[in-house]
Amino acid sequence: MEQLERITYMEQILDEATEAVSSLSEALGKYSAVQDKLQELATYYSSKQWRQDFDDDSAGKIPQDLKRGVLSEDAVYNLLSDVTRLKDQMKKLTNQ
Numbered sequence: 610m611e612q613l614e615r616i617t618y619m620e621q622i623l624d625e626a627t628e629a630v631s632s633l634s635e636a637l638g639k640y641s642a643v644q645d646k647l648q649e650l651a652t653y654y655s656s657k658q659w660r661q662d663f664d665d666d667s668a669g670k671i672p673q674d675l676k677r678g679v680l681s682e683d684a685v686y687n688l689l690s691d692v693t694r695l696k697d698q699m700k701k702l703t704n705q
Contacts, residue, residue: 647692654685 653659659680665671666680678684 650679650685651689653679654689 662671663680663682666677671677671680
């Protein structure tokens with residue numbers, strides 16, 4: 610019985626790891642596809658143009674029904690922070 614339990618347990622690990630690797634591969638593909646756009650967003654966020662757009666939004670010059678999360682101070686900052694954190698996490702994983 611010990612042998613069957615071991616094989617069953619290892620099969621569960623195989624299934625779980627296969628799913629995790631597949632999900633990670635898909636996520637990395639999506640992330641890779643937006644690298645240039647992410648850099649473009651980071652450049653915009655640190656630009657005078659972003660500041661002008663932000664100020665115009667604060668002054669009510671931007672339509673209220675326009676989706677404009679990019680003009681919140683936190684949304685882009687949080688995204689860029691998440692990117693940095695995930696890159697650090699991936700480096701740690703690959704150095705194990």
